[in-house]
Amino acid sequence: MKKINSYIVITGASSGIGEATALRLARAKKSLILCARRKQRLEALKKECLHLGAVDVICLTLDVTQPTTLETFLKKNPKLRVQSLINSAGLARGSELVQFADLTDWEAMIDTNIKGLLYTTRTLLEHIIRERGHIVNLGSVAGRLIYEGGAVYCATKFAVRAFNDGLRMDLKGTGVRVTNIEPGMVNTEFSLVRLGSKQKAESVYQDMMPLSATDIAESIFWCLNQPAHVNIQELVIYPTDQASVGQVVRGEKSIKKLIRS
Numbered sequence: 001m002k003k004i005n006s007y008i009v010i011t012g013a014s015s016g017i018g019e020a021t022a023l024r025l026a027r028a029k030k031s032l033i034l035c036a037r038r039k040q041r042l043e044a045l046k047k048e049c050l051h052l053g054a055v056d057v058i059c060l061t062l063d064v065t066q067p068t069t070l071e072t073f074l075k076k077n078p079k080l081r082v083q084s085l086i087n088s089a090g091l092a093r094g095s096e097l098v099q100f101a102d103l104t105d106w107e108a109m110i111d112t113n114i115k116g117l118l119y120t121t122r123t124l125l126e127h128i129i130r131e132r133g134h135i136v137n138l139g140s141v142a143g144r145l146i147y148e149g150g151a152v153y154c155a156t157k158f159a160v161r162a163f164n165d166g167l168r169m170d171l172k173g174t175g176v177r178v179t180n181i182e183p184g185m186v187n188t189e190f191s192l193v194r195l196g197s198k199q200k201a202e203s204v205y206q207d208m209m210p211l212s213a214t215d216i217a218e219s220i221f222w223c224l225n226q227p228a229h230v231n232i233q234e235l236v237i238y239p240t241d242q243a244s245v246g247q248v249v250r251g252e253k254s255i256k257k258l259i260r261s
């Protein structure tokens, strides 16, 4: 293992925002630890990142709800330095009303979005404090506003926002920065995972222009690159076609049409 740079750990690197962030950081010649459950995707991304200029890339196949994999990895590599963490692993499951919801969907969201993010952060914190690093959490506009059928997903993102603020207080004086990125609609695998069918997922973004994972990766990159005395605490990013949660413009008035004409 090369020991040139301090590493940036990215959870949820096998898809969407995590993957796009890995590619952006690779272009900036960073050393990366890519984490997710789908090993093959991580291996393919590793190749791409190295091709783009990443100094070193380590793939760590893990489930964020099980912190032992990361703990064991760190114990086996005592000289490894970790500077920053991008907590992008997360998901929504289902959009049923509370009275009809499936408890396993709730458990998956709470275990991944809350417990997984907490465990990963806690496991890496000593390293990040040592390096005066940066923790970037993927919250959501769902951590600010609630919508029908999203009670539990929104609750998990409210929790991320609360943890983000509490963590920053606990870390004051360490030089560690803590940022909550709060996107609106981003076209990733998020809706496919939530709704379970390609057709349903595509309908979410039909006739409007959502954000791309790259848009969010650029914002994360910008936050990471502020001078050490500047901490972007929260960044709310909507697509122009989404005025607020549930307020989406489609068809003729979509920015998609306006850009073309």
Ligand SMILES: NC(=O)c1ccc[n+]([C@@H]2O[C@H](COP(=O)([O-])OP(=O)(O)OC[C@H]3O[C@@H](n4cnc5c(N)ncnc54)[C@H](OP(=O)(O)O)[C@@H]3O)[C@@H](O)[C@H]2O)c1
Pocket (backbone or CB within 6 Å): 011, 012, 013, 014, 015, 016, 017, 018, 035, 036, 037, 038, 039, 062, 063, 064, 065, 087, 088, 089, 090, 091, 092, 112, 116, 138, 139, 140, 141, 182, 183, 184, 185, 186, 187, 188, 189, 190, 191, 193, 213
């Ligand atoms: N897309 C949006 O509209 C949107 C809006 C606001 C916020 N967000 C948030 O942004 C984050 C990234 O979502 P995305 O849009 O990029 O969705 P995505 O394309 O579905 O990516 C989700 C990533 O999380 C990983 N993941 C899920 N459960 C995991 C687990 N238990 N252990 C390890 N990794 C796990 C997945 O990898 P594996 O399946 O390989 O493990 C995947 O890499 C999430 O926290 C999401 O809540 C998304």
